[in-house]
Each structure stands twice: as structure tokens, then as C-alpha cells.
Amino acid sequence: MLAEIDKRHIWHPFTQMRAWCDPAHEPLVLVGGSGAVVWDAAGREFIDGNSSIWTNIHGHCHPAISAAIAAQLGKVHHVSFLGTTNEPAIRLAERLVKACAGSPLTRVFYSDDGSTAVEVALKMALQSWQLRGHPERTRFAAFDNAYHGDTAGAASLGGLGAFFDRFAPVHFRPVRVPSPADLEAMPAAEAGRIAAVVIEPLVQGAAGIRLWPPGTLRALREWCDRTGALLIFDEVLTGFGRTGTLFACEREGVWPDFLCLAKGLTGGSLPLAATLTTEEIFSAFLGEFEELKTFFYGHSYCGNPLGCSAALASLGLFESENTLGNLQPKIGLLADELGALASSPRVKDIRQCGFIAGIELQAAPGRDLDWRAQTGARVCAEARNHGLLTRPILDTVALIPPLCIEPAQIRKAVAAIAAAIATVLPGR
């Protein structure tokens, strides 16, 4: 019944709707969740192996996050951030800056999702150069296979051809670089026109869980310091403990000029994003009204008090539940469990960065799968029969569980993938 209405009226993201609407397809209608588990109306339970598209941190319906949202619901749902302010947004900004202690990041600009967090950084970077007397710095450097969101500005940076190439006529063109090492070869004249470099720290998620070599962020920071370009870290996926530290960039002791946060910011409860920047960037925008230095940018729901309350509760849980401390042995367990899959002739590669893992499948050693056969999707569909909900990126099965997942659930999740691979790609 519900599924039929869905098929009649809804257009799902990143979804081939002909296959979705096929009478044989039974959409999974989720009705509840607790901890790392979600369930449907029939009571079928699934481990949320994809953290509900990389957003969930402390588990579903965590009572502390529910209580924080409920308390704010009784006060006010939303008030404008243009011309007025509110307590949850103020407290969250202070808390986020504290989370970046030791960094030059002191200013918080709120928006709604990962794409807008990146848009904000792009426009701030561009305008800051105009205001600081370098209008020639108009180009953005972005990496092969990058993913920074789907709005036109963020998508312009994207390096995944299948998603973005068709929109090229309306995108701006970044300076596309294969890897940070290639920036070294950039002629000084060209480097002098770069407004900012943008990177997903440690791991490119949407590219299929691709890991950067250690030292990448440090090298990038040095190149930016040398050439004057600003540095944008898109931690929309990697933020909030996903890689083992609160922010991925802590692992290399490097801070950007812009830090983009979204997905896990509210623990996976409400849409909210933040772009953090430095006092140096901020102060370039200060002036008399008629100087028109103002950052003329914003969204209706900037600084939404419900989202900010949820985010404060989520950050509080990192302390009260020792989330990062408890996570470390679970990262090791995940590595051990995945290690047992590595010997399968159907597994080409296993890539893991903290609680972000990808299992790349192959037809046989030395022989890749034909992506058109959607083997990754079929493995994930089969994994549901073993109680695991997750998504592939082509033929890489992603396993990105909530940080609260329990050891037994980690074992069950990896076992479900192993069983699904054995069913979809039989014969060893």
C-alpha cells in the first residue's frame, strides 16, 4: 500500500526509477530504529551498515538526542538567522570551535547539508580574495574522483564523470589534479590564480572508499602555505569520529582554512551543516555597509535551533559515552573481520579508514566485474536476507556503521557480506 503510493509519486535520489517502480521490486519501508539497528513494519531487523547514508553516529533514536530535540520543540522550532540569533546555535558554535582547539578556526557559518557547506567555503574563499586585493585568484583546484555534493557549485568540483560530466555546460571548471603531488608541478603563474584547494581528508568516500597516502594533508598544507592558496577540508563524511578521531585532519596534525561539516553533525538526526573558518578570512569581510563587503549568502534554515540542539547533544555524547575511546578496539575488530574476507578470490581489495570500509569485488583474480551487471547492488540486496542493510558504490560494498555498533553486530555484518558474496558469486 505505502510502497504503491511511493512508486506513484516519489522520485528517489541516485535511483533508476524504472527498476524501483518495477512491480517485482518491494521497497523496504523502515518504521523504526534503535542503536545500530533499523526495522520495517513486519518487524524485520537490519544492522544499519551504511549509517543511513553515512549520517548516523550514536545510533538511532538515541535518548539524549531525542530529549534535546524534544526540549527545543517546546520552545521554538525555527527562527531567522538573518537579523536574529538563538541559544542552541550560539552554544553549538562555541562547542565546535572548542572541538578545533589549537586550530585557527574560530568562526562558524551554518547551512543545511554537505553540498551547502562546500558552497559556503567556495564563495567565502572567492570573495575573501577579492576583498584582500587578489581578484585574480578565481580558480579552485580539486582532485580526480572527488565528491563534494550535488548542487552546481559543489558538483563543479566533483571528479566522478558518470555523475557530473553531463552537467559540465553549467558547471565552473576547476583545475583538476590527479593527486596532491601533481600540484608541485603547477607553474607559479597558475598557482597564483588558485583561490583554494579542496580535498576529502584521508579518504574519498563516493569514489569507492579510496584512501590517500599518509602525509597527503601535510603536503597539501605546505603547498598552500608556499603558494598562498586557501585550503578547504570537506569533512562531511569523515567528521565526527568516522575515521577514529573527531576530525580526520587531526590524524596529520593539519588544519584547513575552511572546515566543512554536515552528515554526522547532528548524530544523524536532522539536516544541519557548518563551515568553519579563520578570523583572518572573517575579518576581510568587515567594513562599512556601503563598502559592500558583506557576505551576501544564506539559507532559510541557517542556524536552525532543532538541528543545533541535536548537534549539541551529539557532541555531548562523545564525552559522556567516551565514543572515541570505545571506538578504537571496534576499528581493530572490523579490520580483523574484514581481513578474513581478503582471501576470497571474489574480493579484489579491502580498504578501511577507521569506520569507513569498502570491499571491492572481482569476477576472479585479475578479472574485474562488468559494472553493468550491478554485482555490488546484488550483493547488498542479498545481504539484507542476512540482516544487513548497506549500499554499494558500483562493485565496492561499503560498510560504514554507526560508531555505537556492538562487536557482535560487527561480526554479523561482515558475515552477512561474506554470505551474500558466496550466494551472488558462487564457486570458489
Ligand SMILES: *Cc1c(COP(=O)(O)O)cnc(C)c1O
Ligand atoms: C555526502 C557528501 C557531501 C554532500 O553532502 P550532502 O549532505 O549530501 O549534500 C559532500 N562531501 C562529501 C565528502 C560527502 O560524503
